Amino acid sequence: MSRRGIPLIIDEAWGPHFAFHPDMPVAAIRRGADISVGSIHKTMAGLEQASFMLLKSELIAPDRFNICYDLFETTSPSGLILASIDATRRQFAQEGEELLQKTLDLARYVREKIAAMDGFRVMGREVLNGDSRHSMDETKVLVDIGGLGVSGYEAEDWLIRNKKLTLGLSDDRRLLIIFTVGTDRKSTEELLSSLEDMAKWAGDGRSDKKGLRPQIPRLRDLEAEQALTPAEGFFARSTRVALDEAAGRIAAEMLSPYPPGIPRIIPGQRITDAQVRYMRISMELGAFPYDASDLELETVRVVA
Template sequence: MPTDPRGLRADAPLLDAWLRFHESPPTPFTIPGHKQRTDLVGDVVAGDVPLYAGLDTMKLSTGVLADAESRAARLWGADVCRFSTGGATHANQAVALAVADDGDTVVVSRTLHRSMLLGLVLAGLTPVWVRPEVDPATGLPLGVAPETVRRALVAHPEARAVFVGDPSYVGTVGDVAGLAEAAHEHDVPLVVDAAWSAHFGFHPDLPRHALQLGADAMVTSAHKTLPAWSQAAIILARTERIDPARFEAGVEATATTSPAGAILASTDAARALLERDGEELLGAAMAATRSARDRLRAVPGLTVLDGPQVDPLKLTVVLSASGADGNAVEQDLLAAGLPVESADRDVLVAVVSLADTAATLTALTDAVVASVAQHRGPARAVVGPAAYGVRSEPVTVVPPRRAFFAAAETVPIAEAVGRTSAELVAPYPPGIPVLAPGERVTEETLRALEHARAAGIRIAYAADPTLATLRVTAG
């Protein structure tokens, strides 16, 4: 029988509904087809309770989802909130549909995840790309400068919104307040993909979250740094510059009509935990992360991202000066049962959440220190990884939607130079596009992709992941 070990159900209506379902299990004549039996395909379906005729009635007569979403809106200071069972991917695409019309122009940070670029495809929006500042010591992205956004909005007064990702995948934090000010000077909303920072704003040593800093909409993942099921995400918005009816329509147009109740209940439970115990749990996790950073920083050749502009729960290590290959270090970590979020030749990224403890961080640190000592070699120059959106300005030839759905042909990669890409190509993780539909393929683009592949990063979403060929618009 499922339990509520931290006593959250009184403040988490979806969690309470999920527990009540198990306490008085029905004999359902509704979907899902496993009918709560685990003797057919096993425990893989255990806990899978639907929203409809599960957490609520088929007619949603008890309103537990709306209650839970309103509690989250109050906690984050939003006017409207929706829970997503499709992750930040669904949430980003919903917001793209909500803020602008087919054919409109929007200002977009190049460090955004491929889900937002495909949101531009779905909504028919044309991006004006803005690039982040780059840390010269590591080659990794910092935030997008507010002045960069100002210049883009002056050059494109027709722009309807500004989209940025903050914090970055590697944990660097930008000037969200300055970005909000720049967007609002032109009376357009600032939308922040804050997938990696659901914990921001809930401890005095953490950065404030995007809505506290003036953003109009924020997407965050409850499953990345909070203890929710995979695919759990939250979409929050203020309605001064975002139409609540369009916001709702964008969410519903892209959401499943059979949402998983367990994902929703875990989102609600994570919100309640964050509200009640977040400061205590986050404080302990940050203290353990600080200790891990201090120890790793003491290892010759390792650079550890740190400081006020870095997420205190992100552990990003640059290996270049040690000569160790991050791919070899990753294999050692996997053998030790310690997988990390991302590893390439030069950079390791470990995600720490409020579920981590001093013991888990010590185990990871011990393994990294030992592996680097084993794999040391000649120091390498710092090269900005193509995976993190730090290549030169892309050239958009046609809107992404038009290229994505255009007639296309497959050509040898060398013959693609000068042509218009019909596909999205991104090193994964983190899934930031190096090449997007509608962009001109250049020699620099191909060098960036080859650099990522040579560094041991998987090339994702391309029709030909070997990059021997590329799909380009016909003619």
């Protein structure tokens, strides 16, 4: 894109650590991005909200960038957050590779242990294709638990309620486990023990959704006509209809089942049967309707 005169801005929120270890994917700014955004509170050691933007561009002048940034920056930044950014920068500049090597060792150990458990399938490079197979972040362990007969949503909820254990994300059949420099051997052993207990619980048939295997529509089946622009759809006169009766109507709000929180319906789209089915199944499996005005998702706002 840069060769065509278009600045490339990469949201690298979950990859601010990439530049500090040779086994990590190549950082976006080193791949030619003009701007990259990283959240060091996610995978490094900054306080919550600690993030940064990197600029390396022949298309964007630094002074122009600073002017635009100042238009949106708070006039009352947190000194604690800024200090944590600087401390993390120093820590990773001096010890980043060593810290990440320990993190990778733990992640690889857990990956191997989970792969040996009945009902679990650890997803690795074999499920990737194209260039992505060369850019896998091994600190993120994706586990398919379809063999246990429970949804990822329900499994994560059980782990939170019974083990006080939170994971990165979950969906209808997967759990995402994220390792950071704050992960230690004790917490990994607790994780493995908790997963074994969760598998026993699922095997005992105590899950409300045991054996539930709804057919979630494929992503390509969720494509929809953009009948209006998002702004036109959002600001249009609207009414509320039952979700099950919304197919064919134009959405006036955004619906993003969480996890992962990616919009599946946006304002201005003509809602399809597949989208309605996707939202309904996601709710049944335990997703939260992020962005919805009706948090039970019995109704949805549409253009009147």
